[in-house]
Amino acid sequence: MYESYWQKKGDETTVVIPGWQFMSYFSDATRLCWFLEPEFAKQIVRLHNVVGNAVTENRHIVVGTGSTQLFQAALYALSPCAEAEPISVVSAAPYYSSYPLITDCLKSRLYKWAGDARSFSKNGPYIELVTSPNNPDGFARRSVVNGSEGILIHDLAYYWPQYTPISSRANYDLMLFTVSKSTGHAGMRIGWALVKDEDVARKMTKYIEINTIGVSKDSQVRAAKVLKVISDNIEGPNEGDSFFEFSYRVMAKRWKQLREAVQQSGLFSVSDFPPQLCMFLNRVFEPQPAFAWIKCEGDIEDCESFLRGKKILTRGGKHFGVSPKYVRISMLDRDKNYETFVRRLSTIRS
C-alpha cells in the first residue's frame, strides 16, 4: 500500500552501500546498545518529536530485528531470574495471535503465556502486553489487570497518524515500534524500543546479542534514510505531500470502502470508533486501523471458513483468543488486492 508513495519520492530514499562499509559487528562501542547505528538513533528521536507520538527524553533506544525480536528481548529482560516458576505473560483478548506462539515457542522456564488478561487473577508478578491501537481490533488500550506487581510492555506499532489520532505523547516505561507498520518497510526487519530503565535496556541488548549478535547494519542505514525523508517532508514546504498525509488519505478511503461493503452485504459488522483530535494532523477523525476486525452476524459460527468459501483469506478469532465469529483482515494490501477484497465482501449475501 505504501509502495506508491515511495515510488513517487524517487531517488530521495535510495541508499547506496559500498562493499567495504558497515562490515563490523559494532556500530558504536561506547553506547549501551552497541549495535545501534547512531544516524538511525538520531532519526528515531527526530521522527517521534516531529509526530509527537512518544516521549524520547531519558529513554534508551534498543534496535531489534523487527519489534518481534524486541518483544522477546523485553520478556528476557523483565523476567525475574530467581523465581522457581515462570512469570505469567498476559494480554487482553482479542490479542495479537503471535504473542502466545512467540512466548511459548521454546517452552522457557523464565516466562509462559497465561492468556487473556481480563480473566487473569493469579497473585504475584506478571507481564502484561498492552497493544495500542490494538491488533486485531484497532481500539486504544490501557492495562486491564488490577495487580500490584504487573510489568507492562506497550506495543505501539500502530500509534501513527495514518491509523489513529495522535492525542498525546506516549510516556510508558517500555514502548515498541517498527518500520513495517510506520513506513511500510516490513522487509527491513527493523524495530526499536524506547526504554526508561537502564538495566532493562542493557538486558534487552544482551538478549539481542545472544540471539543474533546485533541487527543488520544495512537495514538500519536504510531505515534511517526513510525516517529522515519522512521528517524532512513534514518540515519542508510541501507539508501536504507528507508521508502521513498520503497514508492517512489512503486509509480513510479504504475504511470508507470497507464500511460501504459491509453495509451492502448486510452479513457482517465492524466497530465504530469514537472520533478524536489528532494533534499532529490537526483534525478530528475516527481511527482507521491497519486491520479490519469483522464479525459475521447471524448464524455463521466459523467466519474464517465461510469467507474462505468466498475466496477471502482471513485469520479467525480463535487465534486471537476470542470467538470464531470474528476474523481479521489486513487493510494494508496492495491497491488491486484491496479492491478485489471489498468487491467480494460487498456481494456476499446470506
Added chain:
Amino acid sequence: MYESYWQKKGDETTVVIPGWQFMSYFSDATRLCWFLEPEFAKQIVRLHNVVGNAVTENRHIVVGTGSTQLFQAALYALSPCAEAEPISVVSAAPYYSSYPLITDCLKSRLYKWAGDARSFSKNGPYIELVTSPNNPDGFARRSVVNGSEGILIHDLAYYWPQYTPISSRANYDLMLFTVSKSTGHAGMRIGWALVKDEDVARKMTKYIEINTIGVSKDSQVRAAKVLKVISDNIEGPNEGDSFFEFSYRVMAKRWKQLREAVQQSGLFSVSDFPPQLCMFLNRVFEPQPAFAWIKCEGDIEDCESFLRGKKILTRGGKHFGVSPKYVRISMLDRDKNYETFVRRLSTIRS
C-alpha cells in the same frame, strides 16, 4: 582485515536500493524458506560449487540473521517435541564460548547445554555440535560422542580456503555458514544453512518466522552481490586477484608473524597443524585459523589476566570449557591492531 580488499574492488560490490523496493515480508512465497531472496540462494549455490567446500545438491537453503540464529533454529527443529526431559546439547571442548550461553539463554524445556562432548555418556538422543575448523583452536573435527541416537549440527563457518585447505566437499545433514567469516561482512548479520531433511528445514524456517519474521532483505541483497563478485573474480581472467587468494595471503603472513612472536617471547605456545592439499587453491598448506589459540607455558595459570596486564585483550580458556592457561585471540582484526598485538606479544618475557 578484509576491508582493504573490498575497498580495492571499488564500486563492483556497491548496492543501490530504492525506497520502494524489498518492502514486503515475502521474498518468494512458493519456496520452503519464503523469506530467502532467490538471487542470494543462487549465489550461495554458485559459490559453494566454485570453491568446492560443500555439497548443495538435494539441500534446502534456510537463511538466518547470522549463523547464530540458525543454530537456534536447528536446536528448535531437532529437539524431540514429546520428550519429558530437554535433549542434551554437547560439543567437544574447547568449544565456541557462545554455544552454552545461547543454548541456556531462555532456560528452554526443549534442550539444555550438557557440556564437553568427550565426557558425555548419557543414553538416548542428544545433539552434538561439530565446528570444523574448530572455534577456538582451529583443528578439523569429527563427531566424538559414540551414541546411536546422536543428531549432528556441523558449524562450517571457517571452512573456507583462507583458513584451511579445502580437502573435500562437506556432505553433512545440517551445515551452517555465515558471511561474517567467509567474506568479512559481520555487520550484515547473514548466515545460511544447507539442510538435507525437508521437515527439519521447514521447522528451522518456522523458528525464524516466530523469532524475527524472516531476515533483512537489504542484507540478503547485499550478501548476494558480495558472493557474486567473489565468484565472478575467481572465474574471471584475474584469478590471482581473487578474494580467497588475497585473504589466504593475509592469513599466511599473520600466522608467520604470530609464530615468530611466540618464538621470540618464549612464554607461549601455539599448535602446529598438519599441512594438506587444498583442492581449491591447488597447493599444500597448513591451516591458518581465524583465531590464535595460545597456551601460557610455565607457571602462569590465568593467561587472560596475565595478557591483560600486558595490554592484550583475549578470552580465557574457561569460557571454552578448558584450562585458563589457554586464551583465544582474533586473527581478523584490522592491520594496525594486529601489528600492535604481535609486537606486544613478542616482547613479553618471564
